[in-house]
Amino acid sequence: MDSTGFLLQGIIKAFELIFSLNPYIMSITAVSIWVSGTATLLATLTAIPLALIISFVNFRGKQAFITFVNTGMGLPPVFVGLFVFLMIVPVGPFGFLNIVYTKEAMILAQYILITPIITGISLAAIKAVPQLIIETVYTLGGTGKDAAIATLKEARFGIITAVLAGLGRALAEVGAILIVGGNIARTGSVGGIGEGLSETRTLTTAITSETSKGDISTSIALGIILICLVLCVNILANYFQRRD
Amino acid sequence: MEELFIIENLSKSFGNKKVLHNISLRIFKGEIFTILGPSGVGKTTLLRILNLLEMPTTGKLIFNGKDTAILQKNNVMGRMSMLFQIPAVFNTSVFKNVAYGLQIRKMDKKTINIKVIDALALVGLAGFENQKALTLSGGEAQRMAFARAIVFKPDVILLDEPTANLDPANVAKIEEIIQKIRSELGTTIIMASHNIHQVRRLADRVGILLNGELIEVNTKDQIFTHPNDPRSIAFIKGDIIY
Numbered sequence: 246m247d248s249t250g251f252l253l254q255g256i257i258k259a260f261e262l263i264f265s266l267n268p269y270i271m272s273i274t275a276v277s278i279w280v281s282g283t284a285t286l287l288a289t290l291t292a293i294p295l296a297l298i299i300s301f302v303n304f305r306g307k308q309a310f311i312t313f314v315n316t317g318m319g320l321p322p323v324f325v326g327l328f329v330f331l332m333i334v335p336v337g338p339f340g341f342l343n344i345v346y347t348k349e350a351m352i353l354a355q356y357i358l359i360t361p362i363i364t365g366i367s368l369a370a371i372k373a374v375p376q377l378i379i380e381t382v383y384t385l386g387g388t389g390k391d392a393a394i395a396t397l398k399e400a401r402f403g404i405i406t407a408v409l410a411g412l413g414r415a416l417a418e419v420g421a422i423l424i425v426g427g428n429i430a431r432t433g434s435v436g437g438i439g440e441g442l443s444e445t446r447t448l449t450t451a452i453t454s455e456t457s458k459g460d461i462s463t464s465i466a467l468g469i470i471l472i473c474l475v476l477c478v479n480i481l482a483n484y485f486q487r488r489d
Numbered sequence: 490m491e492e493l494f495i496i497e498n499l500s501k502s503f504g505n506k507k508v509l510h511n512i513s514l515r516i517f518k519g520e521i522f523t524i525l526g527p528s529g530v531g532k533t534t535l536l537r538i539l540n541l542l543e544m545p546t547t548g549k550l551i552f553n554g555k556d557t558a559i560l561q562k563n564n565v566m567g568r569m570s571m572l573f574q575i576p577a578v579f580n581t582s583v584f585k586n587v588a589y590g591l592q593i594r595k596m597d598k599k600t601i602n603i604k605v606i607d608a609l610a611l612v613g614l615a616g617f618e619n620q621k622a623l624t625l626s627g628g629e630a631q632r633m634a635f636a637r638a639i640v641f642k643p644d645v646i647l648l649d650e651p652t653a654n655l656d657p658a659n660v661a662k663i664e665e666i667i668q669k670i671r672s673e674l675g676t677t678i679i680m681a682s683h684n685i686h687q688v689r690r691l692a693d694r695v696g697i698l699l700n701g702e703l704i705e706v707n708t709k710d711q712i713f714t715h716p717n718d719p720r721s722i723a724f725i726k727g728d729i730i731y
Contacts, residue, residue, distance in 0.1 A: 386567030
């Protein structure tokens with residue numbers, strides 16, 4: 246078989262796997278969405294109040310904290326994975342949590358990775374709101390809380406973009422979750438492929454393992470789903486950026 | 490006449506730069522008082538202090554008979570509104586922009602609806618309710634800002650060069666609105682301006698501010714016919730270039 250035929254066969258088989266809703270593929274997709282979605286939700290709940298506090302409250306070391314957040318935006322995932330792993334292994338300081346090689350550990354790693362991203366981009370969106378808007382709220386009799394709400398409303402499209410950027414990064418991330426999640430699937434094959442339903446196997450980690458096993462069609466199927474998810478996130482992000 | 494503001498020996502510095510020097514002034518309820526002076530003499534700073542957006546470095550500010558230093562800032566600010574040279578526009582509809590001051594006062598929807606429609610009619614923007622505020626022209630946006638400022642019936646409106654960036658047609662409309670607000674609502678209006686002609690058209694009393702110092706306060710007629718201070722004379726004659 247030539248290289249074109251080999252690729253074509255892989256792609257056809259990949260679409261068959263997707264459209265037949267293969268349980269192995271679907272379980273991996275579900276784990277990916279659950280882990281990344283939960284991490285994004287938790288990171289958003291942390292990042293937006295944090296961005297508001299940084300914007301509205303003057304505190305000692307504020308500039309250093311902003312530098313820390315900006316540095317966090319570029320954290321290497323494998324380093325975060327290693328750090329979280331060392332914290333949660335049975336002999337680590339948080340070993341008692343017993344979460345190593347679980348979805349919770351993966352959520353924690355992704356939370357650490359994307360919280361600075363959502364905070365940093367939200368902070369930029371909030372800072373772009375003209376001071377005049379905030380002063381107008383005060384001149385109309387508003388309180389500090391009213392000013393914060395008005396600022397969030399004005400920065401809403403930028404903040405949504407920040408959340409989507411975080412979600413996109415989480416979905417595409419592989420290094421950290423591979424270390425703390427272990428890329429585990431249950432034993433036994435389902436639908437004729439893979440090793441069984443996913444426990445901590447995500448689209449990205451599954452692509453690495455399936456490719457290394459030589460199962461190209463499964464890798465391509467997982468890749469197509471991953472690209473579609475990331476594409477949807479980016480289409481949404483572009484939509485909100487245009488509206489801003 | 491009853492005093493709305495009493496300002497006593499008020500000064501303001503930013504770092505080492507003294508912006509306002511020892512200002513003492515009384516502003517009466519229902520009047521149009523203008524602070525006249527060239528750009529950069531502290532007019533905006535004085536307005537911002539009256540609105541409690543800035544605190545004076547020294548001196549006393551009494552609003553409605555009470556020292557603002559001991560009053561709750563929000564309670565005082567809630568009874569005034571301020572318009573800036575460039576109107577702040579919330580990224581939403583004209584209706585929601587104008588309704589903002591009523592919504593934060595937790596008024597019911599029916600009352601808000603009536604008041605917003607009345608305010609928009611007063612500024613000549615009836616029918617603009619559902620338009621996106623960011624699509625308004627400069628003059629329309631400033632008129633919307635006026636509607637937003639008057640809709641909750643403040644005791645005083647502070648205007649910081651409200652026509653500085655507008656064409657003559659819009660300037661005329663804004664001046665008409667200012668006079669309407671005073672005559673129909675009885676609101677006290679304090680306006681900062683460098684435009685002598687506009688001050689002649691609108692003001693009851695005028696204070697001339699030069700280099701952070703209030704050099705003369707008098708009725709419009711007195712200021713423009715018999716100014717006392719030589720610097721006032723020079724400014725009104727146009728000898729002070731700005």
